[in-house]
Structure formats: C-alpha cells, structure tokens
Amino acid sequence: MIGLISATAAGAAARDRLAAAWPERTRVYDGPARDAVRAAFAECEQLVCFLATGAVVRLIAPLLSDKASDAGVVCVDESGRFAVSLVGGHGGGANDLAREVAEVLDARPVVTTATDAVGVPGLDTLGLPVEGDVAGVSRALLDGEPVALRAEVSWPLPALPVGAEGAYTIRLTDRHLDAVPEREVVLRPPSLVVGVGASRGAPVEEVLGLVEAALRDAGLSARSVGELATVDAKAEEPGIVRAAERLGVPLVTYSAGELARVAVPNPSGAPLAAVGTPSVAEAAALARGGELLVPKRKSERTDGRPAMATCAVVRRPARGRLAVVGLGPGARDLLTPRAKAELRRASVLVGLDQYVDQIRDLLRPGTRVLESGLGAEEERARTAVEEARRGQAVALIGSGDAGVYAMASPALAEASDDIDVVGVPGVTAALAAGAILGAPLGHDHVSISLSDLHTPWEVIERRVRAAAEADLVVTFYNPRSRGRDWQLPKALGILAEHRAPATPVGVVRNASRPDESSRLTTLAALDPATVDMMTVVTVGNTATREIAGRMVTPRGYRWQESRPKPPEHPEHPEHPKHPEHAETTRHPEHAVNKEESR
Incomplete structure (x- = not known):
C-alpha cells in the first residue's frame, strides 16, 4: 500500500489525482503532516509526500531503521514538477515509484542513486538474495575498477561491467559460506529444489529441521532454495505448508502419476501404497530435471519413534x-x-x-x-x-x-x-502507416508480404487473390526491391480485377522516422516504381473513401450516411429505438459494439 500525505490545497489536488489513478494501491492520510507521516510509515510499504524534501527528511528521520526494511519515500513539490526519490530507492522501491508518479502527474522523476544514474543495475535490485560488501563492489563498478564475476552456477543476470579478473568479485553461488571475503558480493540464485514427503501430522519442526540439516551437511545455502516440492496428496499437509512459509518459498505439487514416471535411485513401497508413487521426495525434486545433490534422507527423532519426513535436494538446470x-x-x-x-x-x-x-x-x-x-x-x-x-x-x-x-x-x-x-x-509498420494515412484498417484487413525469398510466388498470388475476392483491405509489406520489381504490379492487377480504379491507396515510407513521407493515391494512379522496401502500401476495400485528405474505411460494410433516414416515431418498426433493432439482435456487421467503440 502507498500512503499519500499532503499539507496544502495544491498538494491535495495532486494527491487526489494520484489516488484516482491508483485507487487499489493508495491510501490518503489526513490530519497534521507529522501524524500522517508517522502513521503511513508504520502501515504502508511506500509513501508519496506532497511536501518539501527538507520537511519530509525531518519527519521521517526518527522513523528510519534499516534500508532493507524501511518504506520507500517519494516527495512531490508544491507545483507538481518533480517526483524525488528520497529514501529507499532500491530496497523500498522509491526509484521505480518516482518514475511511476512522474508519469501519472506529468512530472520529472529525480533519482540520484549512483547505479541508476549511470545505468548499472544495483546489486541489491537483481531479485536475488545478496550478501557481502555491496557498497564497496558497487562503488568499484561505478568507478570502472576491475570486478570479476565468478559464476559457480549458471543463472540469467542483467548486463554487468565485469570481467574474468579483478580486485573485487561478484560471486554467484548456492554453496554455504561461513563468511564472505572482503571486497566480495555473493548473489544467491534460487537454484535448489527440495523435495519433501511427510506422514500425516508430521510437525513443522521435524520437516524444517530435516531440510536444514540436509542443506547444511551438503554445504548448500538455504537462501538458494527456490521451492519445496511434494505430491498433490500432501498439498495441504500442515508441516510441509508451514515449512515452505518459514523458508519463504512456494510449495509446488505434482500428481502421483507424474511422480511415478520420474526415475529415482531410491524407490520405496511405502509411498506407493500411501499415495500411489514409489517416490515422493526424490521424484518431486527431480520432476523438472536437474542434478541430485542430496538423495532421499529421513528425519531423525530423539523419542525413538519412526521418522515422519523425508527430503531430497536437486540443483535444477538454469533456465535462460x-x-x-x-x-x-x-x-x-x-x-x-x-x-x-x-x-x-x-x-x-x-x-x-x-x-x-x-x-x-x-x-x-x-x-x-x-x-x-x-x-x-x-x-x-x-x-x-x-x-x-x-x-x-x-x-x-x-x-x-x-x-x-x-x-x-x-x-x-x-x-x-x-x-x-x-x-x-x-x-507494427501497418499500424504506424495506418495512423499516418487516417483509418484505412477500420474494418477487416490483411497483411501480405510480396517477398518471394521465403514464400513461393504461387502461394503469395493465391493469398492476394483471396484477399481481393473477400474485399479485405490489404497492406503490402516488402512491396518492391531492385531485384523484385514485378511482384507489386502483379498484385495490384489482381486487386484491380475486383476493385474500382478510384479505390484509395496509401503509400507510407519510413513511417514515424525523421524522413517519413506519405501520399494518398488510387489503385489506377499508383506508380510501382515510386515504392521500395522501406515503404508500406495499403489498398482499400470497396467501401474505403478519401475524406478530407485522409484514407478511411468504415466499420460496417456501408457508410452510415448512405442509409435511409429512419422514421422519427420510436414505435415505428424501422426506427432505431424500436425493440426489434436492439444491439443484441442486429446483424453483427451493422451493430455498434460499445466495448469496441471505447
């Protein structure tokens, strides 16, 4: 939730604009600014304060504790010109919030975080748990000092200005580390899948203790666990559900049939009899492939009773x-x-x-x-x-x-x-060209490439002929090049067999670019020699018209203006408001769909 605080009429007006734009995301806090800021800071993940930055600094200073957990705060000035990311730029999401607020209020976002300013992704914004000297390594990246990337597991990362060697290191690993060396940052990819099985009523402490012991003994980090996996029959088993919650990972389930098809090293008759698959922990962990790091192991109980939980750990293959x-x-x-x-x-x-x-x-x-x-x-x-x-x-x-x-x-x-x-x-080029020409695509239309480098001309010609017979507006891509100069005249000739010589044709070259050019001509007057590969040619259907220099195709098959004037009395059966002419019973080509009209 985003708390909104203002102190003046101008600030309240901008505040209300933001509240109207984001009704589900925002909450307005009224009353004295000090009380409103304190309440919002305690109750919301982010704040937008329509106050001076100095005032907000003084108000939130006693409330700040840790940048990883503090709310992100954005300030908007009295005239609504700037949205300033004040605190919590990364951890609190204030940088992104400032950009969003600026877009709604037509303001300028002000983000002073160094990594954002120079386009280097913040190491704490990659969506991965991070440990170590984040500030020092980030500063090295900003200063252009050599930073090495040591990827012990493969995982898709955004671009980082790193190399194979350097005084500073970014380490991508799912291994447990007792301590992070100086000048090093450790990124934890969610590369581990823990498969779990449990008897009915297994305590969460037993399930969680087993998982943590398995990871610890294998030298793996719990921060790299991406999910817990089990069989559908255990989807609501409290011990498993709570273990996933305490690890902060999703619980993924598979049917017994799916798990029965997974080859495992340690099948057993007990789960087969209980839930219909010879393996739960290993099969669930291996369901989407990967390397089995910890084979199935059972929990250990001090009271001498049988174990109630099993687990297995897999390093899943990195998905690019x-x-x-x-x-x-x-x-x-x-x-x-x-x-x-x-x-x-x-x-x-x-x-x-x-x-x-x-x-x-x-x-x-x-x-x-x-x-x-x-x-x-x-x-x-x-x-x-x-x-x-x-x-x-x-x-x-x-x-x-x-x-x-x-x-x-x-x-x-x-x-x-x-x-x-x-x-x-x-x-698309067709849409860009259509916007320049007017509204040539107002009804059914088709795009056809005239390049026969990948498609035989016989196929292209058949499609052009079908479009001509169906009276579709046609947009030609790749209409003509130096080596292909006869295809466009041939295609236009096919259309001319079904359309009048005065049919509007729009020609747009380099749509939306600085050297954009466009012209409106007719099917008979178009000179194919004036067209090249940077051009889009749009040929109207039999209803397309030129109106005030624009190419327009009606939404229906006939123009509204061409229809007879309806009787004035509403009870006449031909009057538009007569029940027989309700939108739900009109022919679809002549109905005005309100949703489509918005």
Missing part, C-alpha cells in the same frame, strides 16, 4: 531467458516501456546491425552485442536461442512487432521448453 522484442517502426516514442525494460534487463543482445544502432544507447554497460547484417535471420535466431540455453538473459530484437514478418517465428522454431521465452509486442 529469451525476450523477443519488437522495437516499433523507428520513432523512440513508439518504443514501448516494456521493450525498454527488456533491453535493459538483457545481458546479451542479438539483432540486425541497423536495429541495434537504434537502441544502443538504451543498453546497460557490459551488454554483449551480437549483431549481423541483412539475410542472416535464421543465424540470429539460432544464436539467440543458444545463448539462452547457456543460461543468459537474451533480447532478440526486430522492427515493428517481432512476431510480424520478424524474428519471433524463426526463434520459436529453434527454441524448446528448456528456456523461458517472453514476447514483447511492438507497433
């Missing part, structure tokens, strides 16, 4: 991450925030050289860039997948939307289920 990112048509303001976040999250970037140049300034220091020229799409896709399989965080970029005539298809054809894949949508 592949983000397939659409960069949009070229303009920076059409690059989505999600795409920017993925670019900054990646440690490896793969893409066409000219697309890499567009976003190179957004990459974090240390990002490894693998770029290549035109015609190497399959090679780039294979490279991106291979890097992800090595446990890297990879961003594979494409223009427009990466799933539309771009890199998503070849990449996903190469990828299997051993990596995590994230798709990031982008503004």
Whole structure:
C-alpha cells in the first residue's frame, strides 16, 4: 500500500489525482503532516509526500531503521514538477515509484542513486538474495575498477561491467559460506529444489529441521532454495505448508502419476501404497530435471519413534531467458516501456546491425552485442536461442512487432521448453502507416508480404487473390526491391480485377522516422516504381473513401450516411429505438459494439 500525505490545497489536488489513478494501491492520510507521516510509515510499504524534501527528511528521520526494511519515500513539490526519490530507492522501491508518479502527474522523476544514474543495475535490485560488501563492489563498478564475476552456477543476470579478473568479485553461488571475503558480493540464485514427503501430522519442526540439516551437511545455502516440492496428496499437509512459509518459498505439487514416471535411485513401497508413487521426495525434486545433490534422507527423532519426513535436494538446470522484442517502426516514442525494460534487463543482445544502432544507447554497460547484417535471420535466431540455453538473459530484437514478418517465428522454431521465452509486442509498420494515412484498417484487413525469398510466388498470388475476392483491405509489406520489381504490379492487377480504379491507396515510407513521407493515391494512379522496401502500401476495400485528405474505411460494410433516414416515431418498426433493432439482435456487421467503440 502507498500512503499519500499532503499539507496544502495544491498538494491535495495532486494527491487526489494520484489516488484516482491508483485507487487499489493508495491510501490518503489526513490530519497534521507529522501524524500522517508517522502513521503511513508504520502501515504502508511506500509513501508519496506532497511536501518539501527538507520537511519530509525531518519527519521521517526518527522513523528510519534499516534500508532493507524501511518504506520507500517519494516527495512531490508544491507545483507538481518533480517526483524525488528520497529514501529507499532500491530496497523500498522509491526509484521505480518516482518514475511511476512522474508519469501519472506529468512530472520529472529525480533519482540520484549512483547505479541508476549511470545505468548499472544495483546489486541489491537483481531479485536475488545478496550478501557481502555491496557498497564497496558497487562503488568499484561505478568507478570502472576491475570486478570479476565468478559464476559457480549458471543463472540469467542483467548486463554487468565485469570481467574474468579483478580486485573485487561478484560471486554467484548456492554453496554455504561461513563468511564472505572482503571486497566480495555473493548473489544467491534460487537454484535448489527440495523435495519433501511427510506422514500425516508430521510437525513443522521435524520437516524444517530435516531440510536444514540436509542443506547444511551438503554445504548448500538455504537462501538458494527456490521451492519445496511434494505430491498433490500432501498439498495441504500442515508441516510441509508451514515449512515452505518459514523458508519463504512456494510449495509446488505434482500428481502421483507424474511422480511415478520420474526415475529415482531410491524407490520405496511405502509411498506407493500411501499415495500411489514409489517416490515422493526424490521424484518431486527431480520432476523438472536437474542434478541430485542430496538423495532421499529421513528425519531423525530423539523419542525413538519412526521418522515422519523425508527430503531430497536437486540443483535444477538454469533456465535462460529469451525476450523477443519488437522495437516499433523507428520513432523512440513508439518504443514501448516494456521493450525498454527488456533491453535493459538483457545481458546479451542479438539483432540486425541497423536495429541495434537504434537502441544502443538504451543498453546497460557490459551488454554483449551480437549483431549481423541483412539475410542472416535464421543465424540470429539460432544464436539467440543458444545463448539462452547457456543460461543468459537474451533480447532478440526486430522492427515493428517481432512476431510480424520478424524474428519471433524463426526463434520459436529453434527454441524448446528448456528456456523461458517472453514476447514483447511492438507497433507494427501497418499500424504506424495506418495512423499516418487516417483509418484505412477500420474494418477487416490483411497483411501480405510480396517477398518471394521465403514464400513461393504461387502461394503469395493465391493469398492476394483471396484477399481481393473477400474485399479485405490489404497492406503490402516488402512491396518492391531492385531485384523484385514485378511482384507489386502483379498484385495490384489482381486487386484491380475486383476493385474500382478510384479505390484509395496509401503509400507510407519510413513511417514515424525523421524522413517519413506519405501520399494518398488510387489503385489506377499508383506508380510501382515510386515504392521500395522501406515503404508500406495499403489498398482499400470497396467501401474505403478519401475524406478530407485522409484514407478511411468504415466499420460496417456501408457508410452510415448512405442509409435511409429512419422514421422519427420510436414505435415505428424501422426506427432505431424500436425493440426489434436492439444491439443484441442486429446483424453483427451493422451493430455498434460499445466495448469496441471505447
């Protein structure tokens, strides 16, 4: 919850704007500022104070205890120009909150944390437990001093300006350490899965004690446990559920049938008789593969009674991450925030050289860039997948939307289920061109690439003919190049068999880029020689019109203006308000869907 505190009318107005934007996330605190800040600090994870920074510093100073647990505090000035991350920039999330507040209030975020200022990810913001000299190693990264990365386990990390050697060290490990050496930071990846089984009524102390002893004896860190796993029949066993809660990890369950199919070194008849699988602890830990570090072991009881719990520990294989990112048509303001976040999250970037140049300034220091020229799409896709399989965080970029005539298809054809894949949508060339032309895609439409490098012309021609016969608006990608100069005239000729010569045609080159150009012509007047590979050609359907210099396709098959004027009396059966004309009974092509109209 985010506490909102103000002291003036202007501050209250900005406060109320934020409360209206985030009704489920915020709580307004009224009354004297001192009392409101104290109450909000105790009850909320974050605060936004519409007060002077000096005043807020004095109010929260007695309340601060530890940066890992203190609330994140953002200050907004009286005129609403700045959102200042005051304390808890990383641990309290104040840096991200300042950016969010600034976006809502149309203000400027002010973030002074050194790592954020220079684009280096904070070691305490990676989502992993961290130990050791965080301040010293972070300072070395900022100062450009040599910092070594020792990855004892593979795990996808964002780009870090590190090398193989250095006076400072970042160590990625799931091993137990008695102490962290000087000038070293230890990152704990959630690489361990603990499989557990338990008899009914097993005490949480017995389950948890067994798990902790197994990890300790194997030299493993409890901070690297990513999940507890068991059979479905034990999903609500109190001892197991509470052990997961106390370890702070999720409890994952599998059916007995799934576990029975997992090969284990120590099957047993007891769990087979009890829950239908010859193994619970080992099978649950190994259900998604990995290296068995601790075979099944039983708890030890001092009262001489039989053990009530079993566990096994597996180091699961690191799952690399592949983000397939659409960069949009070229303009920076059409690059989505999600795409920017993925670019900054990646440690490896793969893409066409000219697309890499567009976003190179957004990459974090240390990002490894693998770029290549035109015609190497399959090679780039294979490279991106291979890097992800090595446990890297990879961003594979494409223009427009990466799933539309771009890199998503070849990449996903190469990828299997051993990596995590994230798709990031982008503004397509067809959408960007359509916005420039007016509203040519107002009704059913289709996009067709005229490049026969990957698709036989016979297939392309069949699709063009089908679109022509179906009266679809058609957007042509890759319409014409120096080596392919006859395909566009052929496609236009096919459309002309079904559409009038005056059918509007929009031609947009380099949509959204500085040298953007567009023109509106007709099917008969379009000169294919004026079109190149940087151009998108949109051909209207039989209802498309030019209105005030804009290309517009109606939402229905006929224009509203062309319909006969309805009778004025509401009880007349042809009047729009007559019950027979309710939206639920009208033909779908003529109905106005309110949701679609918003």
